[in-house]
Amino acid sequence: MTSQPIRYRLRISGALVLAVVSTLSFAQKGKYDPNRKDVYAELEKAPKKAATRSNPLDHDPDAAAAGANLYDQHCAECHGEFAEGGRKGPSLRADPVHQATPGTLFWILTNGVVRRGMPVWSKLPEPQRWQLISYLKSLNPEPKPSE
Amino acid sequence: MSMLNLRFTIGFLVCLAAVAFTLPAPAQESPYIVTYDHYLEEPGSLEVEYFSTFGTQRQGNDFHAFWMEFEYGATAWWTTEAYFDGQTTFNDSTIFTGFRFENRFRILQREHFINPVLYIEYEQTSGADKILKEVEGHDVEADYAVPNGIARKEHDHELESKLLLSKTFRGWNVAENTIATKNLTGGNPWEFGYAIGASRPLALKASAHRCNLCRENFIAGVEMYGGLGDRYSFGLRDTSHYLAPVLAWNMPSDWTLRLSPGFGLNDNSHRFLLRWGVSREFSSFGDTINRWLGGRKP
Numbered sequence A: 001m002t003s004q005p006i007r008y009r010l011r012i013s014g015a016l017v018l019a020v021v022s023t024l025s026f027a028q029k030g031k032y033d034p035n036r037k038d039v040y041a042e043l044e045k046a047p048k049k050a051a052t053r054s055n056p057l058d059h060d061p062d063a064a065a066a067g068a069n070l071y072d073q074h075c076a077e078c079h080g081e082f083a084e085g086g087r088k089g090p091s092l093r094a095d096p097v098h099q100a101t102p103g104t105l106f107w108i109l110t111n112g113v114v115r116r117g118m119p120v121w122s123k124l125p126e127p128q129r130w131q132l133i134s135y136l137k138s139l140n141p142e143p144k145p146s147e
Numbered sequence B: 001m002s003m004l005n006l007r008f009t010i011g012f013l014v015c016l017a018a019v020a021f022t023l024p025a026p027a028q029e030s031p032y033i034v035t036y037d038h039y040l041e042e043p044g045s046l047e048v049e050y051f052s053t054f055g056t057q058r059q060g061n062d063f064h065a066f067w068m069e070f071e072y073g074a075t076a077w078w079t080t081e082a083y084f085d086g087q088t089t090f091n092d093s094t095i096f097t098g099f100r101f102e103n104r105f106r107i108l109q110r111e112h113f114i115n116p117v118l119y120i121e122y123e124q125t126s127g128a129d130k131i132l133k134e135v136e137g138h139d140v141e142a143d144y145a146v147p148n149g150i151a152r153k154e155h156d157h158e159l160e161s162k163l164l165l166s167k168t169f170r171g172w173n174v175a176e177n178t179i180a181t182k183n184l185t186g187g188n189p190w191e192f193g194y195a196i197g198a199s200r201p202l203a204l205k206a207s208a209h210r211c212n213l214c215r216e217n218f219i220a221g222v223e224m225y226g227g228l229g230d231r232y233s234f235g236l237r238d239t240s241h242y243l244a245p246v247l248a249w250n251m252p253s254d255w256t257l258r259l260s261p262g263f264g265l266n267d268n269s270h271r272f273l274l275r276w277g278v279s280r281e282f283s284s285f286g287d288t289i290n291r292w293l294g295g296r297k298p
Helices: A004-028 A041-045 A063-074 A095-099 A102-111 A126-138 B003-022 B141-145 B285-292
Strands: B046-055 B063-075 B078-089 B094-106 B115-126 B155-169 B172-183 B191-201 B218-230 B241-250 B255-264 B272-282
Touching (some): A041 A102, A102 A126
Antiparallel strands (some): B046 B063, B063 B078, B078 B094, B155 B172, B191 B218, B218 B241, B241 B255, B255 B272
């Protein structure tokens, strides 16, 4: 016969296991879907004031190299090693990103797209976010299908 | 310290140094040990953390409390975490003291002037728990002088809620946590506490070359925390408070090392708390689980 404390502990353990499995399952429900047409729609939402900001590190020769290191550390996991897009994040070489102003990209980086799975990156100091933008702007755009 | 402990500590530090100097790519973790900022775990990432607190104890034996944390980014707005606590009281015993299950929810989608996060935790601990992860109500040093054999007979089931407010500006992070806790066993009143912290990386720009000891990999700051009494006796009377400088080294390969010497600010506080922690982030943990659960292939 199972004693009362053991039954209680089993119940608690069962509830914990259930909570963990539910959490993991919930977390894996698709957040980013590459087939959605509005993958880049968030770029349009940047306020005008933010979008018109220029990159203060535009003339810093080391900015893109530092940005490349930061990209490897924080972005490549989702957006792919060469920013070509990954399972969790869209391509950052695509036309909408390439056409976006530095200010717009900075705004997206700062605020994230939380409901689609992109965290806010304001924990990176502002100069590091601009270094990332310098790197993204240094990338060649991905070729169009007809090319 | 016994010879075995000394060898273990030296071995551990050598391994840590070896890992630190051979692998690239640091994470960017906050230096706080008690205070929370508004940054959640990245979705799909699992952070495994070990923390340790050495505390001096008047009218009792000094102690070493420790806990493991498993922190998982369920979504970009929800982080869930499990803790397992234990402690060694010198000249007494080493015991497991309970577990905690915590969830943090980001309330607002974007960054604002102040960013609120809701924190809810259920904890099932014994009276011998000494990790001092938060100080609340009328928690005072004398509570921790009880021998383990007696203290462990007390079982607490607590519901703890916090409102985390945080802001990062010009590299500085400032965070404030308001704590409200209800012990679900017995007729205990709601208890309150606070934690505040400020921190900044030693350099704001990243280096163009990868490096281990670059200033941007270090974040320094200070945190202060303490109790605010309970529903019937709110205030600073019979409460304890601590001030603790904090330093985090975001080491290569997603390892983070934290160190924080804490000092009691009044006679109700432990005179000295030395905390340190090491954590490792596994950013592809969610993908692995996804594969196990039969999710999409890359």
